[in-house]
Amino acid sequence: MRRLIVLVCAVLIAVAGSVAAQNTIKILTPNDDRCSSFIAAMDSGQPPLTVTALGGWALGFLSGVAEGSNRDILRGESAQSVMSRLYVACKRQPNRLLSETQEEIAAALITAHH
DSSP states (O other), X not given: OHHHHHHHHHHHHHHHHHHHHHTTOOOOSOSSOBHHHHHHXXXXXXXXXXXXXXXXXXXXXXXXXXXXXTXXXXXXXXXXXXXXXXXXXXXXXXXXXXXXXXXXXXXXXXXXXX
């Protein structure tokens, strides 16, 4: 019986810890999926790590496109070049959705590596 009580307590502690941890996890997507938000972050002079964290999903998106298309669309691209490409595209249409802009970039990379 004592073992059962200890086991139940251990499970409760583990579940409580898991729930507490879930409250601190944030999904790494932009809160405002607009190019204007990305431009503001890039122009703000924030430390590079902050800007990279904001646009890091873009690199992940392109990695997923590369995997799904079986094309090495990121060959010759650096994180900085992808961020610059996204910045330039966003400057042209600041009110556009960042995700739409990223899809356009992915299509261009696929075409270039066809």
